[in-house]
């Protein structure tokens with residue numbers, strides 16, 4: 106930075122310069138990776154409780170890095186959000202997972218009703234082109250919009266309420282369903298559940314972890330399931346790892362479950378094999 110006089114404000118110091126350079130480099134790297142086709146989508150099964158029947162999959166992005174190997178989203182989604190590259194990356198995930206699941210609908214016997222859940226980041230949600238982009242992907246992939254779930258987080262709902270409500274209505278008018286992800290970890294103002302057009306609550310793993318051992322957590326999970334039922338919303342429990350958690354959530358009447366107990370996220374070939382075995386309807 107320029108040496109500033111004692112009273113002059115320094116508006117752009119070395120650290121800020123370094124940050125800006127780093128951001129530009131990160132963005133360029135992610136852009137290059139996207140153009141080079143290094144991103145891929147893994148799918149994690151979502152099952153009906155209590156039967157365990159496979160009813161859907163959640164699309165989870167991965168980066169097959171040429172030097173660093175297979176990277177999980179926690180290592181690059183925050184950067185993609187900061188640099189804005191989440192918009193084209195998120196669009197790619199949406200298009201790729203709709204294309205894949207539409208192919209399964211056509212080609213795998215009895216997989217015609219499989220749902221696909223796709224994560225939307227706040228920045229993607231606020232992007233002016235979102236509704237048009239989703240409409241175009243639905244049309245081009247030929248997927249039944251009723252089989253598509255868009256997952257948004259609770260904190261997103263607290264931002265610009267009116268704009269958010271109208272975007273959600275426009276998305277639902279396309280025929281897709283809306284899920285609130287990580288439910289219970291955000292602001293927890295319950296009034297928004299009435300005001301926002303949503304279909305599904307996903308109970309965060311943090312509440313599921315100790316439901317079989319901590320009575321307070323079990324009570325909270327039960328309250329969320331009952332809330333969902335009262336509002337005619339489906340409930341999905343995420344991060345189910347044990348049989349105890351499974352039977353408890355089934356007993357509570359939670360609609361769906363997701364977690365390592367049933368299956369880890371996996372590449373499309375593995376999921377297709379599962380679909381062919383389970384012959385779900």
Ligand code: C2E
Pocket residue numbers: 149164165166177178179182191195198224225226286287343344345346363364365366370
């Ligand atoms: P999320 O949406 O809450 O996704 C669930 C995460 O929990 C996934 O991690 C999944 O692998 C993990 N998980 C599922 N069941 C279990 C379990 O039984 N035990 C444990 N320990 N973990 C379980 P993953 O794939 O690393 O994704 C992390 C986060 O990255 C996601 O959390 C989501 O917020 C974000 N993400 C992933 N793909 C995308 C994407 O395409 N777009 C956006 N915007 N975010 C994404």
Ligand code: CA
Pocket residue numbers: 163224256286
């Ligand atoms: Ca999610």
Ligand code: CA
Pocket residue numbers: 286287307309343
């Ligand atoms: Ca989640």
Ligand code: CA
Pocket residue numbers: 287
């Ligand atoms: Ca989460």
